[in-house]
Amino acid sequence: MKRKDISKLTVDDAKTELAELALLLSTANTAYHGQDEPEIEDATYDALKRRNAQIEAKFPELKRRDSPSDQVGSAPASGFSKIKHAVPMLSLANAFSAEDVHDFADRIAKFLGVTTESLKFTAEPKIDGLSLALRYEDGRLVHAATRGDGETGEDVSQNALKIPSVPQSIKTRLKVLEVRGEVYMTHKDFEELNKRQKIAGEKTFANPRNAAAGSLRQLDATITAQRPLAFFAYAWGETSADLSETQMGAVNTLSDLGFQTNPLMMLADSVEDLIQHYTLIEKQRSSLGYDIDGVVYKVDDLRLQSRLGFRATTPRWAVAHKFPAETAWTRLTEIEIQVGRTGALSPVARLEPVNVGGVVVSNATLHNEDYIKGLDGKGNPIRDGKDIREGDLVQVYRAGDVIPKVADVDLDKRTNDMPFDFAQRLSELGISAQRAEGDAVWRYAGDHPMDEVAIEGLKHFVSRQAFDIEGLGAKQIEMFYYDPDLPVKRPADIFTLQTRDDQNLTKLANRSGWGKTSSENLFRAIDEKRLIPLHRLIFALGIRHVGEIAAKLLSQTFVSWDMFWDVVEKAKSSEDARMTIENIDGIGPIVASSLIDTCHSVSARENILDLVSHLRIEDAQILAPSSSPVSGKTIVFTGTLEKMTRAEAKAKAEALGAKVSGSVSAKTDMVVAGPGAGSKAKKAAELGVDIIDEDAWIEMANSK
DNA sequence: GATCCTCGAGTTCA
DNA sequence: CTCGAGGATC
Known part of the structure; x- marks a missing residue:
């Protein structure tokens, strides 16, 4: 492919080419990592990557969020690279x-005041499928991403194509248009x-949704394509510009652009209309030819x-x-009791396996206990x-189509005349436990941990939001915990694994x-986490x-860490230090006590200090000041707001x-006073706090 | 003291 | 995903 001399590129040229390169390189990456024949040769790949870097050097402001130069050599563990959504992909609240x-x-x-x-x-x-975001720039698909955790998804561009x-x-004039929707499979196709899978000796899918998910996430x-x-x-x-003034209009625009949109979408004037449409769609559910699990308003x-x-x-x-739900x-065969990392004892029903809605x-x-x-x-x-x-015939459903729960019990088929006695079962199991007044859960209360x-504490310690140590998951934790030669009984032990292994006669590598x-990889993964951000460490303590x-x-x-630990240490005896913690917005007396008491218990204290001696702790990033003039400020609304309700103004702020x-207090930065403002506006004036009216507030809020 | 919202902790299966 | 409960607010 012939490419223009970099010095002759216009801004538009550069932008188009960067988009092109991003797609090309990510395609090549995925193909490469998907045990497939590489689509382009290594030399070509390197040349394209260099060119991308050169263009970025000349037009730094055009550097893309998904720039290939930020994607270092190897793809992430899953095999797909990550894409951060420009606008988060949220989930919906449910109505039942x-x-x-x-x-x-x-x-x-009420919120809007209408x-x-x-x-x-x-x-x-x-x-009922899986959500997908398609990003078009100047009308061309530049990438496709799954929802992921809503913030960051996986790059499935090649698959989406x-x-x-x-x-x-x-055909659109929009510079940027990110279309979102649902990937699904019809019953017939499923x-x-x-x-075909059966004939080919491949695994079959439990339901169309799983088939769609499995098919899209193919490396x-x-x-x-098949x-x-x-x-x-x-x-x-x-x-880059509004699609319409209404939801209906916007979806029609998408349809005009060539996207498939659902023919059963309609406009409703009232809640009664909505319910009527719900009933109508529910009646057609079985004849639609694809799975749906509700109606979205x-x-x-x-x-x-x-x-x-x-x-x-x-x-x-x-x-x-x-x-x-289906x-x-x-038959409920047994009620077992599981132990959580906080010592919570939760009952779980073992069931004779049954198919509930395809799973x-x-x-x-x-x-x-009360739920039982x-x-x-x-x-x-x-x-x-x-x-x-135990022994009951029970009706099971999957709450939110995920978590199995017991909906009903058939009393006529009941043969067990003994109600389940939680406390008695615990004592039979030899577990000493107590249920605090007003609490729903039983907690372990024995002398010995x-x-x-x-083990659950260690699993939490290595979990994704905590230390996230690659190659050290739940299974390995359990193995190491009971390992006679190389035991890991507390977090600090993880960081001495390698030195202890070096001293052992039988090495991990020979097992x-x-x-x-694999053992070298594990030790390296552990070493990588010796430098840890402060918030991850605090969370990891459990x-x-x-x-x-x-x-x-x-x-x-x-x-x-030093400041944190200093205050926690002092908080046991110093009321001032305790209040520094309690006064943090979002933390109250209970959380503060839990933190302080835990850190002062002898064994936990020792474990923490020992752990910390193996780590370098990264200070918290001071939050980047947002561009908004009100960010970080404390605002008080008073008087009557005429253009928005209180709730709306608060949410906006x-x-x-x-x-x-x-x-209003000395901490207040600004008072927004509508007509009829009384004592608060007066107090603000006394304290010399800025007072503005509603129009000025709206202008400020919208100025960005 | 009641009420709303958010967080924490526990949960399943592929 | 859901429940219980802590925190903030009125």
């Missing part, structure tokens, strides 16, 4: 009843595929959508009204108050299942009530990185 749908609409109306009757919604079937209903290029895209996948477009991510007006904004993981303006009856289930969660008795957390009856006993607790390479978020808050507050408080 007409009442939930009414609540959804009323909540929105009547429920004035709102319009779209309703469309919720396709093999789906007939995914256009390679579209059955034919399984027939070898030529396999994807799989009958289809794509419905229903949403969008980043766009969205606020039609896109301006209202943007005013409504997002909660932590879901948009406020959409909900998924789920169909009742159920199956089976074979043999376990189900029973949550806690037929009571929820507040003492209200569930399952009509029926208790669960339980092996199970220690069955291990070799020189302190009760201190999860990922609390660990980040603590890390942001204290910045360095928080989305911009501000904190919203109810009362």
Whole structure:
């Protein structure tokens, strides 16, 4: 391929070529790592990568988020490279009843300060497949990504190109258009595929959804090409201009661009309309030819959508009204008790394996003692108050189509006349435990630490959000824990593995299942994590009530391990130090006590200090100041807001990185005062805090 | 003291 | 994904 001299490239040329190179190189990468014949020779690959770097050097502002120069040599473990979504791919809140749908609409109306009757919604079937984001730049597909964790997905560009209903290029004037939708497989195609798989002696799929997922995530895209996948477009991510003013209009635009959109999408004027459409779609469910698991409702007006904004993981303006889950009856053979890392003892039902909606289930969660008795957390009856006993015939469903649960018990078939006695079972098992007043769970309360607790703690320590040590997963942890020659009983032991192995007569490398390479890889992976960010370390300690978020808050507050540890040490005796912790927004007395008590218990303290002696701890990054003028500020709203409700103003401010408080104090940076503002505005004036009116606030909030 | 939201901890199967 | 419970707010 002939390429222009770099010095003669225009900005547009450069942009187009960078997009081209990104796709080309990532295609080559995947083909290379997918045990396939490399599509291009190494020398060509290197030349293209060099050219990419040269263009980036000349036009640094054009460097792409998915730039090939950032993708170092080897692909990640999964075989697909990662793509960070420009706009996060969120999940939807669920509604399980007409009442939930009414609540959804009323909540929105209240948030916006309008009547429920004035709102319009779209309703469309919720396709049971897997979501896919297709990014087009200047009308050409530059990459395709799975949802992943919502922030970052996997690059499945080559695979997406093999789906007939995914256009390679579209006629649009938009610089950037990210189309989102669902990849699925029809029932007919699914059955034919399984027939072919069976004849070929390959594994068959349990259901169309698994078949679609398995087919899209093929490292070898030529396999994807042989799989009958289809794509419905229903949403969008980043766009360089608005698609429409309404949800319906935007989806119609996608349809005009050549995407398949769902014919059953309609506009509804009222909640009653929504429910009616739900019933209609449910009636057609079995004859659609593809799986759906509910109906999605969205606020039609896109301006209202943007005013409504997002909660932590879901948009406020959409909900998924789920169909009742599929159920199956089976025998509950036994109730077992599992031990968690906090010592929580949770009951699990062992079941005679049964197919529930295409998946074979043999376990189900029973949550806690009360749940088995037929009571929820507040003492209200569930399952009509029926208790669960070993030997019962039970009805099982998968909550959220994932977690198996017991929906019902057939009392007529019951033969066991003994209700399940949680406390008695624990004593039979020789487990000393107690259930605290007002608590739902039983916790281990013996003198000696339980092996199970220690093992779960170690698993937590190496988990993905903690130390994330490659090659040291749950299985290896269990093996090392009971290993007589090379035991790992606490986190610090991980970091002495290699020196201890060096002193041993029988080396890890000589054991069955291990070799020189795998043991060296493990030691290297461990060494790589001797440098660890502070928040990961705090999270990894596994302190009760201190999860990922609390660990980040603590890390942001204290910045360095020394500062953190110093305050925690002093907090036992110094009220001041304790209050420094409790005053962190998001941390209260219970979390603080848990942190302080744990770190002062003799054994934990010793373990922590020992661990830390093997590590270099990276200080917290001070949050980059956001571009918004209100970011990091504390704002108080007072008086009557005329253009938005309180809830909306608060959500908007928080989305911009501000904190919203109810009362004016010395910490307040700004007061937004509407008509009728009284004492708060007065107090603000006394304190010399900035006071602005609603219009000035809106201008500021929108100025970005 | 009630209520909403978010986090933590526990859960299944491919 | 769901439940229980902590934290913030009114």
